[in-house]
Amino acid sequence: MADKVFKLTGSAAERLAQAAGSELPALECGRLHEIHASADDRAAAFAFALCGSDLRGEPGKPGAAVFVQMARAPGRAIPAGDGLALLGVPPARLLFVETENELDLLRAGLEAARCPGVELVLLDTRGSFAKYDLTASRRLALAAEQSRCRVIVLRQDAEPRPSAAQTRWAISSAPSHALEANAPGSPAMEATLLRWRNGPAGRRWRLEWDGDHGTFRDATDDTTHRAPLPGTVVPLFGMRESAEGGGPEHTRAA
Amino acid sequence: MTLADARARCPSLATRPADPALDSRELDALVRAMVRFTPMVAADPPDGIVLDVTGCSHLFGGEAELARQAVALSGYTTRHALGPNAAAARALARHGGKNEDVLALPITALELPEEAQAALRRAGLRQIGDLARRPMQTLAARFGEEMVTRLRQILGEASSAIAPRRVSPPIRLETRFPEPLIRTDDALDAIEDLLEQAAQGMESRQLGGRRFTVVLCRSDNARRRLVVDTGRPERDPAAVMRLLHERIDTLSDPLDPGFGFDSIELGVSRTEPLPSRQMALEGAAEDLTDDLAALIDRLSVRLGPNRVRRLTPCDRHLPEVTQKLEPAMRVQAGDWPNVQDRPARPVxxxxxxxxxxxxxxxxxxxxxxxxxxxxxxxxxxxxxxxxxxxxxxxxxxxxxxxxxxxxxxxxxxxxxxxxxxxxxxxxxxxxxxxxxxxxxxxxx
Structure with missing residues (x-):
């Protein structure tokens, strides 16, 4: 019953509720999202983009992830299939597109965002990325809305700029909890919400990889440095919910 | 003879593992080459070729000369024979001696199972001629219908038709204009017409094109060639036109009609089977993969096929070669091996x-x-x-x-x-x- 009332009262009530809780807003379907990270943290940003999206191993969904990158970028890194598979992202769904210049990158990204068979478009950019202005981001956002795919612009070493994005994040790697024999622990990152159209921004979360659930989970309040107990937490992103319903309920479930 | 025996007798013997697939490809290539002697050429697997040279031999100076040329063209050590029909020629080539008399052939030429041959030998029948002199009814009653059919084929009493390899005509269309076309848009309309005609032709043959070539001939004899490749067989004119527009947009020097285009040729140089599609009632999933294939085609035409790639696993050890990025137009998405038990790997x-x-x-x-x-x-x-x-x-x-x-x-x-x-x-x-x-x- 409460759910229903909630849904009907619309976005204002939802915003209040979101402000009250400290749940992390998911990367919604059909929206444009921005992720800011330094070039050294791009692996964390990449993992956040993929794991916050709906790519995780649902066999029936044929959607592809299109990863658009500049060819000849300095210090070029290519996605590694084994690492992706370990994160639960099927590498076969990844389409790797390289372009000569920024304009082609935007065009390819826009075309992919308009394609109904695509589930996630990830634009990997670096530096100022002058071609990405309000108009360009609005175009991407409209394309995303129409085809219900996520468009994520990964901006490395860049200043935030006004755009039509639904959420803007700053991602950086966080120290992990050491395993025995001083081995690095499971992946961890700091996610700062710089801007959110549906609620207040500025909060910060610490996310840790939860191998039992195959997802990142909110570990902000973990003061005790121990491995998470299995079955105790709700997964961070409501993948399946977002795939079916999207919208407000899913944000709450997250 | 076993391989060990053969090696013992000839120590310098070179051996290779048998590769039937390669053999059949080679035979197919030979069949194609033999078309220069006669249009009626059929493969006789695993290692034979039948040529119907009726009415062709005079062009090469007689049957013997034709056979000599065919043997020389094949480049192999071969046995050949000429017979009044395909079954006789085959029997003579495989089992015959010097003379071309089918009646003198041994009964092995019938290529019957071993027990049937033994039965014939026990009855004292050693040559085709021995059988041919006897009434067929009794032979059929005693040795089976199959033996008699083979016999009658070799003797020419029953037909032994060959299935010649037919070369399907290439899909090639041309249109000429009474007045040269000055505007590029008109030329594109003409190309679309050609594509529609080609689509009808391909649909009746259940084919789809993988490569479309358009040649624009200008009135000053300059020719401009546009080639588009598709990731999957395609015959929808609209889809090919979209790719052609992409191709024209990415040309380094734009399409210049000059004094106008005289004629336009369209060729579909690579084709693959493409069955007619039934309208899907609830097949939304199929549509999505179609859309993705169209996206891959478009991006590949614009950026180049090596710029739109997919990860494919390789069974190798070093991390940089355990995966390969392959053009998405050429490879289909496959399953990734299970990595859950493996040590951590970077993304x-x-x-x-x-x-x-x-x-x-x-x-x-x-x-x-x-x-x-x-x-x-x-x-x-x-x-x-x-x-x-x-x-x-x-x-x-x-x-x-x-x-x-x-x-x-x-x-x-x-x-x-x-x-x-x-x-x-x-x-x-x-x-x-x-x-x-x-x-x-x-x-x-």
Missing amino acids: LLLDPPQPVDVVAGVPDGPPLRFRWKNRLHEVRLAEGPERIGAEWWRKPTGHLAGEKPPTRDYYRIEDAEGRRYWLFRHGLFEETSSPRWYLHGLFP
């Missing part, structure tokens, strides 16, 4: 691995600090080494000491800022005196 691989300066506590231990891109990273946590040996079996002399490529020791490192890296030392200390260190991957 991003640096290509190529970047050299770093490392200070290690003990020579073959993990690094204490490393310098990458002029920044010093203090190592807080380290795990390793995970030793990955070089693939010595890929080099002919790779197993010899000194020839072996260096072994790599991989370490998973976390620096003071919490970033995780994948570093490796290229070479063990027994292999090189001062091994280099490289950064190969980034963990989330």
Whole structure:
């Protein structure tokens, strides 16, 4: 019953509720999202983009992830299939597109965002990325809305700029909890919400990889440095919910 | 004769493993080559070719001369024979001696099962002629219908038709204009008309094109060739037109009609079977893959097929070759091997691995600090080494000491800022005196 009332009262009530809780807003379907990270943290940003999206191993969904990158970028890194598979992202769904210049990158990204068979478009950019202005981001956002795919612009070493994005994040790697024999622990990152159209921004979360659930989970309040107990937490992103319903309920479930 | 026997008799014998697939391809190529003698050529697998030379031999100076030329063209040591029909010629070539008398052929020429042949031999029948003199009814009653059918085919009483290889005509259309077309848009309309005609032709033959070639002939004899490739067989004119528009947009020098285009040719140079599609009632999933294929085609035409790629797994050891990026137009998405039991792997691989300066506590231990891109990273946590040996079996002399490529020791490192890296030392200390260190991957 409460759910229903909630849904009907619309976005204002939802915003209040979101402000009250400290749940992390998911990367919604059909929206444009921005992720800011330094070039050294791009692996964390990449993992956040993929794991916050709906790519995780649902066999029936044929959607592809299109990863658009500049060819000849300095210090070029290519996605590694084994690492992706370990994160639960099927590498076969990844389409790797390289372009000569920024304009082609935007065009390819826009075309992919308009394609109904695509589930996630990830634009990997670096530096100022002058071609990405309000108009360009609005175009991407409209394309995303129409085809219900996520468009994520990964901006490395860049200043935030006004755009039509639904959420803007700053991602950086966080120290992990050491395993025995001083081995690095499971992946961890700091996610700062710089801007959110549906609620207040500025909060910060610490996310840790939860191998039992195959997802990142909110570990902000973990003061005790121990491995998470299995079955105790709700997964961070409501993948399946977002795939079916999207919208407000899913944000709450997250 | 067994291989050991053969080797004992001829020590210098060269052997190769049998490859039936390659043999059949070679036979197919020979059949295609033999079309120069007669249009009626059929393969007689596994190792024969039947040519119907009726009415063709005078062009080559007689049957014997034609046979000589055909043998010379094949380039193999062959046996050949001429017969009044295909079955007789085949029997003569495979079982015949010097003369061309089918009646003198041994009964093995019937190619019956071993027990049937034994039965014939027991009855004292050794040659085709022995059988031909006897009434067919009694032979059929005693030795079976199949034997009589073969016999009648060899004697020419029953037909032994061959199934000649037919070359389907290429799909090629041309349109000529009474007045040269000055506007490029008109030329594109004409191309669309041609594509529609080609689509009708292809639909009746259940074909789809993988490569479409348009040649625009200008009135001053300049020819402009536009080629588009598709990832899947396609015959929808609208889809091909979209790709052609992409191609025209990416031309380095734009399409210039000059004094106008005289004629336009359209060729579909690569075709693949494409069955007619039934309208889907609830097949939304199929549509999505269609859309993705169309996207891949469009991006491949605009950016080049090597710019739109997919990850494909390779069964190799070194991290940079366990996967390959292959053009998405050529490979289909496949399953990835199960990696859940494997050690941690980065999500991003640096290509190529970047050299770093490392200070290690003990020579073959993990690094204490490393310098990458002029920044010093203090190592807080380290795990390793995970030793990955070089693939010595890929080099002919790779197993010899000194020839072996260096072994790599991989370490998973976390620096003071919490970033995780994948570093490796290229070479063990027994292999090189001062091994280099490289950064190969980034963990989330």
